[in-house]
Amino acid sequence: xxxxxxxxxxxxxxxIPRIDCFFNDKDSAKTTKVKAAISNKxxxxxxxxxxxxxxxxxxxxxxxxxxxxxELKNSKAFVFIDPYEYKHVKISHIQELMANSNTEVLLxxxxxxxxxxxxxxxxxxxxxxIEELVPYDKWDSSNSIWVFVEQLKQGFQNxxxxxxxxxxxxxxxxxxxxxxxxxxxxxIRGFEKMLESKWKIDTEQGKGWNYNSGQQSLFSDQKTNVxxxxxxxFMDKTPRVNGEVYEFTLRQGFLPKHTNEILYxxxxxxxxxxxxxxxxxxxxxxxxxxxxxxxxxxxxxxxKIKS
Numbered sequence: 411x412x413x414x415x416x417x418x419x420x421x422x423x424x425x426i427p428r429i430d431c432f433f434n435d436k437d438s439a440k441t442t443k444v445k446a447a448i449s450n451k452x453x454x455x456x457x458x459x460x461x462x463x464x465x466x467x468x469x470x471x472x473x474x475x476x477x478x479x480x481e482l483k484n485s486k487a488f489v490f491i492d493p494y495e496y497k498h499v500k501i502s503h504i505q506e507l508m509a510n511s512n513t514e515v516l517l518x519x520x521x522x523x524x525x526x527x528x529x530x531x532x533x534x535x536x537x538x539x540i541e542e543l544v545p546y547d548k549w550d551s552s553n554s555i556w557v558f559v560e561q562l563k564q565g566f567q568n569x570x571x572x573x574x575x576x577x578x579x580x581x582x583x584x585x586x587x588x589x590x591x592x593x594x595x596x597x598i599r600g601f602e603k604m605l606e607s608k609w610k611i612d613t614e615q616g617k618g619w620n621y622n623s624g625q626q627s628l629f630s631d632q633k634t635n636v637x638x639x640x641x642x643x644f645m646d647k648t649p650r651v652n653g654e655v656y657e658f659t660l661r662q663g664f665l666p667k668h669t670n671e672i673l674y675x676x677x678x679x680x681x682x683x684x685x686x687x688x689x690x691x692x693x694x695x696x697x698x699x700x701x702x703x704x705x706x707x708x709x710x711x712x713x714k715i716k717s
Contacts, residue, residue, distance in 0.1 A: 412429050412431070412453075412458055413454070413455075413458070416429075416457070416458055426457075428458075428459040429458055429459045430459040430460040430461070430462075431454075431459065431460070432461075432462045432464070433461075433462070433463050433464070434463075434466055434468075434471050435465060436465060436467055436468065436494075437465065441464065441465050442463075444463070445463050448461070468493070472503060472506070472507075475489075475507070476507060479507060479510055479512070479513050480510050482510055482512045485512065486512050486513070487512060487513040488513070488514050489507055489513060489514070489515045489516070490515075490516045490518075491503075491515065491516070491517045491518065493518070493519075496519055496520065496524065496535070496536075496539060497535035497538070497539065499517065499539075500539075500542055501542045501566065501569045501570075502542070504517065504570070504594055505569075508570075508594060508596060511596050511597075514593070514594065514595040514600055515593070515594040515595075516593055516594075517591065517592045517593075517594070518589070518590075518591055519562070519589070519590050519591075519592065521555065521558065521559055521562065521580075521588060521590040522555060522587050522589060524536055524558070525552060525555045525559075525588075528551065528552060528558060540565070543562070543566065543568065544565050544568070556580075556588075559580060559588070559590050562578075562590075562592070563576055563577065563578050563592065566594070570594065573596060574594060574595065574596050575594070575595050575596070575597075575598060575600075575601035575660065575661065576592065576593065576594055577592075577593050577601070577604065577605065577608070577663055578591060578592045578593070579591045579593070579608050579611075598657065598660065598701065598704065599701050601660055602665070602666075602701060605660060605663065605664075605665055606665065609665060637659075637662055637664050637668055637669070637672065638672050640658075640662055641655075641658075641672060642715065645682075645713055645715045646715060649713060650712065650713050651708060651709040651710070651711065651712050651713075652699055652703055652704075652707070652708070652709070652710050652712075652713075653704045653707075653709060655669060655697075655699055655713060656699045656700065656701070656703070657704070659699065666700055669697075670695070670697055673697050673699075673713070674694075674695055674697075676715075677694060677695075680716070681715065682713055682714065682715050682716065683713070683714045683716065684696065684711050684712075685711060685712050685714070686710070687709065687711075692711045696711065697711065697713075698711055
C-alpha cells in the first residue's frame with residue numbers, strides 16, 4: 411500500500427509524505443523473513459522513508475516506542491499490535507501509545523479463544539485482561555461471541571474515555587472462528603474514515619445498511635432498527651444539535667448518510683422538527699451531519715422529536 415500510494419502521488423504530482431516503517435518481532439526468523447520478502451518483491455525504496463527491523467521483547471520495545479511517539483510534532487503514527495498471547499497486551503499500553511494525540515492503534519485479538527474460556531475454566535490471563543476494563547464480577551457472561559466482542563469494545567471505550575473513539579472489525583473464518591481487530595483513535599475524522607472502510611469492505615456484518623422506513627423484513631431488526639431506535643432514545647427528552655448527532659452516529663458505528671436517511675424519513679412523516687438557530691424551520695434535507703459542519707457549524711440546526 412505504501413508503494414502504491416507513493417507512485418500515485420508521483421503520477422498526480424501530489425505532495426509525497428515520508429513514511430517510516432518499523433517492524434518488530436521477538437522471533438528474529440520472522441523479521442528476517444519479512445525483510446527478505448520486502449527486498450525480493452521490491453516493495454520499498456529509500457525515497458519512501460526509513461525502514462527498520464528489530465527482534466525485541468514487546469514490553470521492552472514499547473518503552474522506546476512511547477518515547478519516540480511522544481516526541482512527534484508534525485507527524486502521525488499508526489501502530490499495529492499482533493500479539494502471540496493477549497496476556498501481554500494491556501489497555502494501559504494503548505493509553506500510553508496514544509498519549510500524544512498523534513497516534514492511532516489497531517489491535518488484533520483472538521476473541522474466539524477468549525470467548526471460549528470466558529465461563530469455562532477462565533484462565534488468569536483472561537481475568538486479568540477483563541479486570542483492566544471492568545471489575546470481573548461486573549462482567550456479564552456472554553451468550554454469543556458477538557456479545558463478547560461488544561462487551562470488549564465497550565470496555566475499551568470506557569477505559570479510554572470520551573476523548574477517544576473505539577470500534578471493531580470482525581473477521582469470521584467459519585461459524586466457530588471469529589477474530590477481531592479493535593481500532594483506537596482520538597480524532598473523530600480518522601474514526602469516520604475507518605468506519606467508511608469498514609462499511610465498504612464488510613457489507614454484511616458492517617452492517618449492510620438497508621433502511622426501509624419502518625417496513626418490517628427478515629433482517630430489519632438487525633440492519634435497520636438499531637440506529638433508528640438509538641436515535642429516538644438519544645433525542646427523546648432533549649433537543650440535539652447537528653454536531654451532537656454527528657458524533658453520536660459515529661459512536662454507534664454508523665455513517666452520517668445512514669442518519670440522514672432516517673432524519674429525512676422523519677421529516678417527511680412530520681415526526682421531527684428541524685430548526686435553525688433563529689427558531690425557523692430548516693429546508694428539507696438540511697441536517698448538516700458531517701465533519702465539516704461538526705468543526706465549523708456545530709449548532710447549525712437542532713432536532714426535536716414530536717411527542
